[in-house]
Amino acid sequence: MREIIEIATEDALPTAPDVFTIQGIPTHKKPSATTVQLFTETKKIFTACVQCAGITADIAIAAFDSVYAGEGMNEVATPLDGIFRKADNLALFAVTVGAAVSQKIDYLFKTHEYALAGMLDAFASAGAEKVADCVQDHYRQRLIRENVAAEKTVVLRYSPGYCGWHMSGQKKLFDYLEPGEIGITLLDSFLMKPLKSISGVFVAGSKDIHVFKDDFPICSECQTHSCRSRIQDIQKKRA
Amino acid sequence: MDMLKEISQHLQGGSKEKVADMTRRALAANIPPKEILDRGLIDGMNVIGEKYKAHEIFLPDVLLAAKAMYAGMDVLRPLFIKEGMPSLGTVVIGTVQGDLHDIGKNLVGIMLKGAGFEVIDLGNDVAPEAFVETAKREHASVIGMSALLTTTMPAMKRVIECVQKEGLNGRIKTIVGGAPVSEEYAREIGADAYGYDSTHAVECVKKLMTDIS
Numbered sequence: 001m002r003e004i005i006e007i008a009t010e011d012a013l014p015t016a017p018d019v020f021t022i023q024g025i026p027t028h029k030k031p032s033a034t035t036v037q038l039f040t041e042t043k044k045i046f047t048a049c050v051q052c053a054g055i056t057a058d059i060a061i062a063a064f065d066s067v068y069a070g071e072g073m074n075e076v077a078t079p080l081d082g083i084f085r086k087a088d089n090l091a092l093f094a095v096t097v098g099a100a101v102s103q104k105i106d107y108l109f110k111t112h113e114y115a116l117a118g119m120l121d122a123f124a125s126a127g128a129e130k131v132a133d134c135v136q137d138h139y140r141q142r143l144i145r146e147n148v149a150a151e152k153t154v155v156l157r158y159s160p161g162y163c164g165w166h167m168s169g170q171k172k173l174f175d176y177l178e179p180g181e182i183g184i185t186l187l188d189s190f191l192m193k194p195l196k197s198i199s200g201v202f203v204a205g206s207k208d209i210h211v212f213k214d215d216f217p218i219c220s221e222c223q224t225h226s227c228r229s230r231i232q233d234i235q236k237k238r239a
Numbered sequence: 240m241d242m243l244k245e246i247s248q249h250l251q252g253g254s255k256e257k258v259a260d261m262t263r264r265a266l267a268a269n270i271p272p273k274e275i276l277d278r279g280l281i282d283g284m285n286v287i288g289e290k291y292k293a294h295e296i297f298l299p300d301v302l303l304a305a306k307a308m309y310a311g312m313d314v315l316r317p318l319f320i321k322e323g324m325p326s327l328g329t330v331v332i333g334t335v336q337g338d339l340h341d342i343g344k345n346l347v348g349i350m351l352k353g354a355g356f357e358v359i360d361l362g363n364d365v366a367p368e369a370f371v372e373t374a375k376r377e378h379a380s381v382i383g384m385s386a387l388l389t390t391t392m393p394a395m396k397r398v399i400e401c402v403q404k405e406g407l408n409g410r411i412k413t414i415v416g417g418a419p420v421s422e423e424y425a426r427e428i429g430a431d432a433y434g435y436d437s438t439h440a441v442e443c444v445k446k447l448m449t450d451i452s
Contacts, residue, residue, distance in 0.1 A: 025297045034253060035299040109345055112309055115253075115302035121342045167390045189337030189391050223418075 003142075004182060007052040011134050012097060013043065014126030022122035034115075042119040046127060051098030053182035054135035056091045056202065064090050064201060067176055070160070070169035078164030079212045079227070080203075089148060089204040091139055093157065094179035095131040096197035097124050124196040132157060132198045139202050154207045154234055159200030160190070163227065164218045167191075173199055207234045242268060243279040246311065250283030251290075253303030255310035258283075262314040272318045273325055276355075280311045284353035292438045298346070305349040326357040328448050331374045332383040333361035335394035340387035343417060343437070347383060350437040351444060367397040374402075374411050380451050381444050383434075386417040395420070396428040403429070412447040416440055 016039050017027055025031050031039075059067065064084055068074070074081075084090060101124045108117035136155055143149035160169035170190040177199070184197045192199060203210070211231055219225070242265045249257040258280070265275045287304040290296045316324060332348050334341045341363045348358045359377055361369055370382050382402065386392045395415050402408050414432040415425050425433035432447055434440025 020297075023298045026294075029294075029297070031297065032300055034303060035297065038299050038303075105342075109341075112306055114305050114345070114349055115299045118298055118302050118342065118346070161388070167388060187337065187339075189388060191337065191339055191388060191391075193339070195339055 002057040002177075003055065005054040005056065005135050005138050007054055007095075007131050007134050009047055009050055009052065012050055012052045012127045012131045013047070014123060014130050018126040018129075019119070019122045022125055023118065038115055038119045039123075042116060042123045045104060045116070045120055046097075046101065046123050049098070049100040049104050050124075050127065051100055051183075052096070052127075052131045053098070054093065054095040054131060054138075055177060055179050055182050056093045056135060056139050057177050058089070058091045059176065059201075061085060061087065061090060063176070064092075067092065067172045068165065068169060068201075070166055070172050073166035073168050075164030075166075075216075075218050077216050078218065079216060080158045080163060080165055080201075082212065083158070083209050084201065084203055086209040087203045087205040088153065089143055089202075091202045091204075092173055092177040092199075093132070093135055093139070093202055094174075094177055094182065094184050094192075094197060094199040095128060095135050096182065096184050096192075096194050097127045097131060098196075099183065099194040101127075102195045128196045128198050136202055140204065143204055149204055152206070153204050154210060154237075155202050155204045156210050156230060156234075157198075157200050157202050159198060163222075164216065170199060173201075207237065210234055242270065243275065243282070246275065246279030247283035247286065250280060250304055250307045250311065251286055253300060253307050255307040258307040259310040259314055262311040266314070266318070272315045276312070276315055276325060280308050280315075281353070281355050284308050284350075288350065288353070288438045288441065302346075302349065305353055308353055324357070325355070327355045327445070328381070329357040329359065329377050329379040330381045330383055330444055331359045331361065331370060331377065331379045332385070333365035333370060334363035334385045334387075335391050335398065336364055336366050337394060338386050338388055338391035339363045340417075341385070343387070344383075344385035346437040347385070347416065347434065347440045350441045351383075354441045354445070356444065367394065367401045370398045371401045371405060371407070371411075375405070375407070379411065381412045381414060381447050383414045383416070383440065383444070384430075386415075386420060389419045392417075392419060392424065395430065399429045410451070412451060414440060414443050414447065 140155040167190040412431040416434040432443040
């Protein structure tokens with residue numbers, strides 16, 4: 001099944017801590033009053049120009065194996081390689097907050113509104129993640145509704161460019177998903193346009209399939225180890 | 240309070256109107272423009288850079304201060320028409336070919352200008368030849384390259400090769416930065432410096448300028 005999903009603007013609005021974290025403000029630090037004021041102003045700008053959209057396409061494990069292999073540039077050992085083969089269901093996805101947001105960021109920089117531009121850039125990045133969350137939840141609910149997945153099924157997303165799945169994997173992903181329909185295109189450098197877009201694969205299955213140790217060779221180069229918090233979230237649900 | 244100190248403090252508070260107003264008042268009080276620039280505006284940005292480095296303030300505060308600095312520079316600029324705006328040197332910056340991410344590069348540009356450099360920002364998706372041609376034409380001493388993707392990082396190497404091919408590697412220094420870039424990678428491709436963030440990039444560029452002179 002291939003589906004275009006409409007996302008309401010209010011569902012794409014990130015929280016202030018999400019945006020501040022992207023701007024390098026630690027959660028335990030109180031942002032300045034002007035920063036909070038900037039956030040409020042940015043929220044209005046984002047709301048006025050955001051054009052959220054999402055698309056998913058179910059894909060069988062064997063077919064995804066070929067998409068995942070991409071241009072043959074993945075790391076030899078990756079977490080996803082072990083995870084997707086144990087999945088109950090897979091779907092490719094792409095989401096965007098639209099081109100107008102990027103244009104507005106450029107405009108703000110050009111007119112020397114640096115702080116607003118920087119805040120909007122962070123807001124849009126966090127907003128794209130929110131859109132991806134919505135589409136991911138929509139996919140999970142559909143699986144449950146269609147009795148394909150149980151209530152306890154966990155869906156997590158994985159994207160090219162992370163955890164050893166090479167950026168060039170975008171090419172086959174785009175060939176299969178065809179997200180041009182919602183305005184997302186791929187450049188020769190495998191970069192998506194609009195810039196504030198996310199693509200990847202939704203992996204649905206039991207909680208256990210998503211749990212792995214961050215001791216792959218590629219993990220030593222990772223600066224965030226953000227996989228740990230995702231896995232912790234799953235384990236909290238287990239408790 | 241000393242007028243220049245006041246300019247510096249208003250700048251640190253991100254108040255562009257007050258900075259512009261105080262700059263005008265300092266000029267009316269016959270303080271030389273160069274002194275206003277160095278001891279007022281650049282001094283304020285230096286404090287901002289230090290506070291940012293120490294995590295006392297964060298990106299939005301830095302960017303507000305930068306805008307305030309430009310408000311002051313706009314007042315001073317007409318007074319430097321003859322000899323041009325005083326500058327520590329010219330730096331050509333851009334996001335390399337194939338890459339459209341430019342927030343990090345923009346921030347480096349803002350911090351470099353704040354430190355007193357002339358910055359020529361070529362934008363994003365910049366061809367290697369464009370970096371080198373612009374640096375030659377504008378007599379720039381440093382080329383700064385940014386990349387956010389592992390797939391576009393190799394374009395940095397092509398720029399450096401282009402500099403070497405033209406025999407300019409003694410005269411034009413190169414600095415690289417961006418999330419996937421590391422000091423090791425910078426060394427591997429023959430870059431003269433690696434800036435891990437915007438304030439560090441400014442320090443590196445200052446050092447490169449010393450190396451040239």
